[in-house]
Amino acid sequence: MGDLSFVLQILVSGLGVGCVYGLIGIGFCVIYNASGIVNFAQGAFVMLGGMITHALLQRAGLPLPLAAAISIVLVAALGVVVERVVVRPLWNRQATMFVMILATLAAQIVIERLTLIVAGDQPRTLPVFTDLPPIRIGTIAIGYQFLWIVGGSLTIVTLLALFFRMTNTGKAMRACAINREAASLLGIPVSRMLALSFALSAALGAIAGILITPTQYTAFNVGVPFAISGFIAAIVGGFGRPFGAFLGGLMLGLVQAIAVVSLGAGLKNVAALSVLLVFLFFRPSGLLGTSK
Amino acid sequence: MTTLSLKNVTRRFGGLVAVDSVSFDIGSTGVTAVIGPNGAGKTTLFSLISGALAPSDGQIFLDGRDITGIRPEDVAARGLIRTFQLVQLFQNMSVLDNVKAGQHLHTRGGIFAALARPGWARREETQIEARAWELLEFVGLSDHAHAFATALPYGQQRLLEVARALAAKPKLLLLDEPAAGLNADETKRLSGIIRRIAETGTAVLLIEHDMTLVMNTADEVVVLDFGKKIAQGLPEEVQKNPDVLAAYLGGVEIGHG
């Protein structure tokens, strides 16, 4: 029985991490839908979400909710900066898809290194949002941070769904996803949608980073692994489908948890990357997509 | 003697039948044109013949051999070479190199030939080069041999694509709307070139909107409408065919020829 509860415990934590991957995956989809661009700098937003919150909390002594809110706004603003400084000039020059990927990957490195220079290479963590002993269900302990992650992610997903369905801006973004030229002819400011999609996607990344950091740690170099995981979530969900990406994230979180149990913690990333390759080779349209 | 033979070729997209049981034969010489109003299934038929799409039903034979559903590069290897409606040149190469690349099928040599350059590879390279110059001469582009392919005006890009296709020594040359985007002068010149290609013994199949080109160039015309073959015959016969006239009514006016 002890083994079973251990496995269940790991699966629960996998589900929590999976929610975070899902949010990052949605970030990929939001930009991809608005522009056809895959933003490889997505991981930088996740990393900065945790790092900036930590700095505001420790250095400026702000309360956690305020620090988190400011951090999300700052990262969203950085998303717009990346869009204006890196993506927009290339977009205007009709750069190839590959050049765009390379440039965003380079942006990731630049942000990562700047963070290293400013903040050093010390790993940091955030305090849990609710400092109470975990809830026990049978032999399984469920920490409050897990509830924050799951609750927060579901809230965000719901809000996003409402945003895309109910608001004019959200509808306009969906129109861009379906047909950019037609959207432009209808008077939708496509270029502003691109900036907005970067802001939204960066904010999602920051939220993901803030939610996960109390359970692990954050450092200048955690971005790329998170970005890869988010990308895998997006692919598993059928690229460009935000809610598919969330489910993809959950699946990836569980697979990683199982890999940790059966193969050891060291092969966690190998397991995730293998999931990616399996999907790319055998089911590139994702679990929910129809094969092309 | 038939080169290309279509037997009940059909292609469905979901519920839509884009090409509906089309059959016809093409001789080993001469120019055949497939015409039809917009949406008649010409482009789909072209993709089926060139291997870009697989037919849902029916068979395609080239020189008596079944080529139904094989890959485009294998279709090409059997001697059926196509051009594209939107010109697809190798933009990163010179005009001359485009034509040299067209001779891929009739040359050999991989990494060893590239690095060690044995005698046979050098001779082959000399022959390729000479042949490329001949073909550029033929379409009138030898003055621009060293320019980048994209530096040519559109009409000349079209001619370069034809020269590159000829470099592959086709038994049957498929031209996909070769007059698209050309002015009247360029169309006339193209028509002359197509006739000369046919005279040298290469069968030509062209899909075309431009009736002037078709009537001046084609020996035989196949008419499609709603995916079905509705007529086949000499250009002047087809022009008078009441079914064809009905299909074109309100469409492109027929009969400038």
Next chain:
Amino acid sequence: MTSLLATTLPSRFRWTDTLAWLPWIISAGIVGYAFLSGGYVVTLVVFALIYAVFVIGLNIFMGFTNQVSFGQNAFAAISGYTSAVLTTAYEWTTLPAIAVGVALAVLCAFLIGYPTLRLKGHYLAMGTLAIGLITYEISVEWSSVTQGYMGISGIPPLGIGAYEVTSDRGQLALLVVIVLILTFMSARIRTSRLGRAFFAVAGSEDAARALGVDVARYKLASFILSAACAALAGSLFVHVVGFVSPEVFGLHMVILSFTMLYVGGIGTVAGPLLGALIVSLLPDTFRAFKDYQDLAYGAVLILLLIYAPRGLAALFDRYVPAKKVGGAP
């Protein structure tokens, strides 16, 4: 680049012909200066030349064939570790160890390339990135062989049999020869049937197939050539440094090699060498602050992609194929 092939100087002097030589003159100048001055510059240039080997391969796959791979570091790692393990744990001599390393990497490239190269666009980019990252993870985790983060030290230097190249200048000379041979090979590939097939795939896959070019096969051939260069660079690196750890073949290598390729000029023959030399020497001023280096590479890469996507060598590159031996009528 035609200049490399020309055996005689053109009879009529033209300014543009001199211009075509410029990337070579600059490169020769840098290498010559290093050779004469000795010391630290030699070490820098030796590393630059090892990277040039890597980038020459990258250029074949990306510049000639217009495909994407963020994972060529995987092949450098496979060969580098094979070299390291065979020479230390099994006491092989250097040359056979390198040969086995490169062969193993090429075999992996063949097996990995087959499914991977069917991918297109960002799927191809992500797939190849994943291959590089998996290799990295394995080099960390498979510690019984790779000794994890600790790395393997005591790797013998380059050499043939009992003769070992240990002096800085000796290594430099050897690497110059290797780079020249590879550059010459890439120039020959570019003006051959093989190269035309690569360029055809780059120009238009549909048109290439319509002319009978087996696109999948040529993509794989290009990938394998590229992997062989990466593998050779990996092995050269471990023997020159005498040490290998996972970080050597990490994401840093990917970004650095792309910066070199874009600085030098993607798709040109002189580009990889020129780019590798310039990128290795310029940030030397930052060497005291190692953290600034990747920052500089990343920023330079973004600027290049936006403002000078064809690189330095492209400024001088007059690729006029028919002007070479044989001549125009």
